[in-house]
Amino acid sequence: MSFTETLRDKAAFFVSKRNLHKVMNSEEIEDVLESIRNYSGRGFYDKIRLAQIEEELYNLCRRVIEHKPRIITEIGTWNGGTFYVWTRINPQAEKIISIDLPSGQFGGGYDEKRIKFFREFASDRKNTELYFIRGDSKSKETTDKLSAILQKDKIDFLYIDGDHTYEGIKKDFYIYLNFMSEKGLIGFHDINTYKEGYGVVKFWNEIKSRYRHEEFIREGSRVMGNGLIYLNS
Numbered sequence: 001m002s003f004t005e006t007l008r009d010k011a012a013f014f015v016s017k018r019n020l021h022k023v024m025n026s027e028e029i030e031d032v033l034e035s036i037r038n039y040s041g042r043g044f045y046d047k048i049r050l051a052q053i054e055e056e057l058y059n060l061c062r063r064v065i066e067h068k069p070r071i072i073t074e075i076g077t078w079n080g081g082t083f084y085v086w087t088r089i090n091p092q093a094e095k096i097i098s099i100d101l102p103s104g105q106f107g108g109g110y111d112e113k114r115i116k117f118f119r120e121f122a123s124d125r126k127n128t129e130l131y132f133i134r135g136d137s138k139s140k141e142t143t144d145k146l147s148a149i150l151q152k153d154k155i156d157f158l159y160i161d162g163d164h165t166y167e168g169i170k171k172d173f174y175i176y177l178n179f180m181s182e183k184g185l186i187g188f189h190d191i192n193t194y195k196e197g198y199g200v201v202k203f204w205n206e207i208k209s210r211y212r213h214e215e216f217i218r219e220g221s222r223v224m225g226n227g228l229i230y231l232n233s
Helices: 003-023 029-038 053-066 082-088 112-123 138-150 166-180 200-210
Strands: 070-076 094-100 129-134 155-160 180-189 212-216 225-231
Touching: 003 112, 003 155, 029 053, 029 155, 053 082, 053 180, 053 212, 053 225, 070 082, 070 166, 082 094, 082 112, 082 155, 094 138, 094 212, 112 129, 129 138, 138 166, 155 166, 166 180, 166 200, 200 225
Parallel strands: 070 094, 070 155, 094 129, 155 180
Antiparallel strands: 180 225, 212 225
8 A cells, every 4th residue: 555545544544433433322223223324434434334134134133132142253244234233232242253254255355454444333342342353264273263262252142144155154053053152142144045156045944943043034025134043042
């Protein structure tokens, strides 16, 4: 990055940070979703993009809030929309961890410099630490980094929105099941997406009957959808 580009980025970040803090004024789900729509940044930080049907996400968020998770992990952060939501609606959270593959096939790969912007999502939370692992969720290097972050902790809420192939999401599920708390929640995005190359629907339909579960799908929709399973409950 040239000197001029660095100056422009600093200016864009300064304005974006200020505008972000203006909209971070509530922990209520409706207000958090509204703040995403109202936020307007500059340059590389111009938007917080949310690839969700809000009705579906809202209903999932209600269940997550009821669970009061201390430790949250998200596989597949993209441009930070759901990561922002988990951070804002869970003031009690102590660790929130993003795992994202640079140049991932399904839209993943935030730039390393965007991490400083994501950190602002919890800038008013002294008890919440944010962590960012840029790598393949299925690699030993990534799981070793996660283990170092978790130490003796277990994940209370895991949200899987990374590799959408059947084999990919299956591996993510069984790998990260080992890091879950006994009564943890696991959320899945795209349980209703019927597109070539997407295997979430198939895997979700295979495993959901083994657990108490809920589906959050807008009536008549054939895309997106959130699923939630409850471990040992």
